[in-house]
Amino acid sequence: MSSKILIFQHVPHEILGTFDPLLKRRGVRMRYVNFSRGNVDSINLESYDGLIVLGGPMSVNQLDEYPHLKEEIYWIKKAIEQDLFVLGICLGAQLISKALGGEITKSPSPEIGWFDIKLNNEGKEDPLFEFFDENQKIFQWHGDAFSIPEGAVNLASSTNCPHQAFRYGQKVYGFQFHLEVNHDLIERWLDNEVNESELEKHRPHMDIPQIRKETEQYLGPLQVLSDKTFALFLKIVGVVEKEVKLKSR
Numbered sequence: 001m002s003s004k005i006l007i008f009q010h011v012p013h014e015i016l017g018t019f020d021p022l023l024k025r026r027g028v029r030m031r032y033v034n035f036s037r038g039n040v041d042s043i044n045l046e047s048y049d050g051l052i053v054l055g056g057p058m059s060v061n062q063l064d065e066y067p068h069l070k071e072e073i074y075w076i077k078k079a080i081e082q083d084l085f086v087l088g089i090c091l092g093a094q095l096i097s098k099a100l101g102g103e104i105t106k107s108p109s110p111e112i113g114w115f116d117i118k119l120n121n122e123g124k125e126d127p128l129f130e131f132f133d134e135n136q137k138i139f140q141w142h143g144d145a146f147s148i149p150e151g152a153v154n155l156a157s158s159t160n161c162p163h164q165a166f167r168y169g170q171k172v173y174g175f176q177f178h179l180e181v182n183h184d185l186i187e188r189w190l191d192n193e194v195n196e197s198e199l200e201k202h203r204p205h206m207d208i209p210q211i212r213k214e215t216e217q218y219l220g221p222l223q224v225l226s227d228k229t230f231a232l233f234l235k236i237v238g239v240v241e242k243e244v245k246l247k248s249r
Helices: 020-023 068-081 093-101 121-124 183-190 193-205 208-236
Strands: 004-008 029-033 052-054 087-090 102-118 135-146 152-158 161-168 173-174
Touching: 004 068, 020 102, 029 161, 052 068, 052 093, 068 087, 068 093, 068 161, 093 102, 093 135, 093 161, 093 173, 102 193, 102 208, 121 152, 135 161, 135 208, 183 208
Parallel strands: 004 029, 004 052, 052 087, 087 173
Antiparallel strands: 102 135, 102 152, 152 161, 161 173
């Protein structure tokens, strides 16, 4: 039987990116949920193997403005309690941290563009980061940062952000960085009217021509790393390759 996962999505332009074709090749069935669009049918977590929580422009600290985030935190807690695998990207990682008792604060300096991620000793030993160099150039887009929740392990940092990745137990990971980006997704973020207010807010902290130039330089190696790491993630959490049945003659 193929695996089935939940995906919490916050805005149309924050998507699975390079992770999507890999999941489809594995025959994984996906259900997208966006609580901000209104009432969500009851979720039976026993029907799912895992949960992926995507990014978004809102802050976890805006719970009054975005009350649906409270629902997400509730379901993230439940998913962890029921031993589903959970992966959070950017805002998703911050929501997981919050669900586990962590705190979300403003970053000393927002990171938007290409930045070095440095694995610490725990990150070097973590099976998920087998294909990472000790210093790895990865795309970033965040103004907030998460703390490492009690019981979780800090895995990586950057110059301006001491917590870039964490693991809780064996099947829960949070990434502050965007391993999933491709060229179209980066362009969508840089040149999108829907994203205009966020772009304006962060404009003092980024150089768009420089980001585009560095994208040409760094995106190819990142996509190779992305494919290897997401495949490794699925192996670690037990999502096996889909069997291909040959037609009988």
